[in-house]
Amino acid sequence: MISEFIVKFAFWLNSSSKYKQVKTFFYNILQNPDYPYKKYLDSIMIFLILTSVGILVYEVRNPVPEWMDTYDIYIVSLVFLIEYLLRFWVHDDMHKMIIKEYEEAQFLHKPFSIATPLKNIAKEKFNYVTSPSAMIDLLAILPAYRPLRILRIFVLFRVFKLLRYTKSINQFVDVLATKRFELFTLLFLLVFITLTAGIAIYVFEETKNPNITTLFDAFYWALVTISTVGYGDISPVTQEGKAVSMIIIISGIAMISFVTSVIVSAFSEKLDELKENRIIEDLNRNDAFIIICGYGQMTKMFLRQEKELHNDYVILDKDPQRVKEAIKDGYKAIHEDASRHDVISKFNLEYGNVTILSLTNSDIENIYITLNAKSLSRKIRVIARASDEKMKRKFELAGVDHVLLPNNVANMMLLTSINQPVMYNGINAILTGKNVAHMDEVSVLRYRELLGKRIEEIDFKSYKILFIGIQKEEEGEFIFNPPSSTVLQEEDILLMMGLKISIEYFKESYQRSRL
Numbered sequence: 002m003i004s005e006f007i008v009k010f011a012f013w014l015n016s017s018s019k020y021k022q023v024k025t026f027f028y029n030i031l032q033n034p035d036y037p038y039k040k041y042l043d044s045i046m047i048f049l050i051l052t053s054v055g056i057l058v059y060e061v062r063n064p065v066p067e068w069m070d071t072y073d074i075y076i077v078s079l080v081f082l083i084e085y086l087l088r089f090w091v092h093d094d095m096h097k098m099i100i101k102e103y104e105e106a107q108f109l110h111k112p113f114s115i116a117t118p119l120k121n122i123a124k125e126k127f128n129y130v131t132s133p134s135a136m137i138d139l140l141a142i143l144p145a146y147r148p149l150r151i152l153r154i155f156v157l158f159r160v161f162k163l164l165r166y167t168k169s170i171n172q173f174v175d176v177l178a179t180k181r182f183e184l185f186t187l188l189f190l191l192v193f194i195t196l197t198a199g200i201a202i203y204v205f206e207e208t209k210n211p212n213i214t215t216l217f218d219a220f221y222w223a224l225v226t227i228s229t230v231g232y233g234d235i236s237p238v239t240q241e242g243k244a245v246s247m248i249i250i251i252s253g254i255a256m257i258s259f260v261t262s263v264i265v266s267a268f269s270e271k272l273d274e275l276k277e278n279r280i281i282e283d284l285n286r287n288d289a290f291i292i293i294c295g296y297g298q299m300t301k302m303f304l305r306q307e308k309e310l311h312n313d314y315v316i317l318d319k320d321p322q323r324v325k326e327a328i329k330d331g332y333k334a335i336h337e338d339a340s341r342h343d344v345i346s347k348f349n350l351e352y353g354n355v356t357i358l359s360l361t362n363s364d365i366e367n368i369y370i371t372l373n374a375k376s377l378s379r380k381i382r383v384i385a386r387a388s389d390e391k392m393k394r395k396f397e398l399a400g401v402d403h404v405l406l407p408n409n410v411a412n413m414m415l416l417t418s419i420n421q422p423v424m425y426n427g428i429n430a431i432l433t434g435k436n437v438a439h440m441d442e443v444s445v446l447r448y449r450e451l452l453g454k455r456i457e458e459i460d461f462k463s464y465k466i467l468f469i470g471i472q473k474e475e476e477g478e479f480i481f482n483p484p485s486s487t488v489l490q491e492e493d494i495l496l497m498m499g500l501k502i503s504i505e506y507f508k509e510s511y512q513r514s515r516l
Contacts, residue, residue: 004115011096227253289354295361457485
């Protein structure tokens with residue numbers, strides 16, 4: 002009976018969209034670094050941690066006001082308790098584990114036992130509770146129980162919670178983790194020398210040095226000496242003790258040199274990766290950005306118009322030499338292969354408006370990049386370069402939104418420059434953005450005063466602008482020189498040409514009318 006109820010409840014949870022929505026929200030705000038609202042929770046938690054530790058320090062020599070005590074016990078500790086329980090909840094999906102076990106039993110026509118999934122759930126939860134981060138979270142709650150004063154020292158564990166909310170500390174720990182073998186080897190050597198020197202100094206000095214009366218005093222002196230701190234509160238008085246001191250001082254200098262070299266080498270190896278991660282993090286903070294794949298001639302030509310870009314961007318290239326060239330030219334570039342799934346997934350694809358420019362010299366690579374991007378999110382807009390007209394259909398089948406054919410355009414411009422040089426000069430002036438001509442588009446959705454107006458009601462001539470046509474909706478038909486009675490709809494985009502200052506004045510006029 003109980004098993005049947007648990008299974009039904011698990012299926013109900015699995016079908017409840019509200020439950021999934023709530024759990025996804027809490028998972029994102031607690032665990033997902035790309036979730037836009039997580040930074041606010043991080044800031045609140047850091048504030049609570051710092052104020053709680055501040056109260057502990059203030060309490061040492063001053064009586065704590067009642068309001069401060071109430072804040073520390075009932076607010077800070079309660080928030081930490083709620084956070085602990087929420088992390089415990091979102092760590093895994095218990096109902097899915099029950100459903101999986103039940104469906105397997107049904108498929109194999111074997112008896113279903115609720116004990117099996119419950120054991121797996123208990124094991125998963127136990128693994129979480131005994132993880133270092135969860136234990137720190139639990140110990141950070143204990144200071145709320147004031148009758149046991151010894152528990153106040155656990156307030157210091159709240160400082161360790163900062164590891165969850167400060168990326169710089171996490172990055173530092175991750176860098177050191179790459180050298181864990183070397184650091185553990187040096188730690189073992191440090192313990193060995195400290196123990197050996199401590200025992201030796203205790204044997205030589207215990208009866209002759211009044212400052213060394215226990216083995217703990219000897220170990221304390223050895224550790225202080227090998228670390229080259231040398232407080233001076235304990236010093237050897239025998240010739241043998243002084244000889245031991247000289248040996249461990251030299252050992253301490255060597256140990257510090259080794260540790261420093263290990264840490265420096267770890268950061269040197271990870272420096273480029275840390276810089277690239279910081280570029281991605283900064284990019285993910287934007288609502289819209291561009292990922293440019295490949296640093297070739299087309300990318301260079303595109304970035305020459307960098308001032309015209311309204312969105313932030315980053316260049317991805319798997320050739321380290323081209324990446325260095327891009328950085329040298331002053332652009333943000335990362336040494337990554339954009340055709341790999343894990344590379345594109347680093348970006349904020351769910352909450353950002355992402356455009357991918359696939360401009361590598363390989364059609365196959367551009368198609369792989371497109372397939373990879375579209376498999377992650379259909380919302381990603383992909384503009385890709387194709388070598389010829391024959392490949393265009395393949396790119397469209399892969400999901401490319403716009404296919405660029407630079408060879409066709411170059412051939413057309415070459416023929417135009419030979420047969421119609423004046424037309425070539427005009428087109429070239431427009432495309433290169435010279436002062437003689439400038440083309441731009443105006444979205445009715447952005448400039449809503451245009452909504453519902455007829456073309457004849459807009460005095461383009463007064464703005465010294467030539468109206469060319471309308472793009473009906475985002476992917477609709479382009480109408481060249483539409484009838485003057487055409488009514489502008491919300492998703493229409495106007496294409497116009499004129500001096501840059503004329504078009505900017507037109508936009509400013511309709512922006513002012515919106516205010």
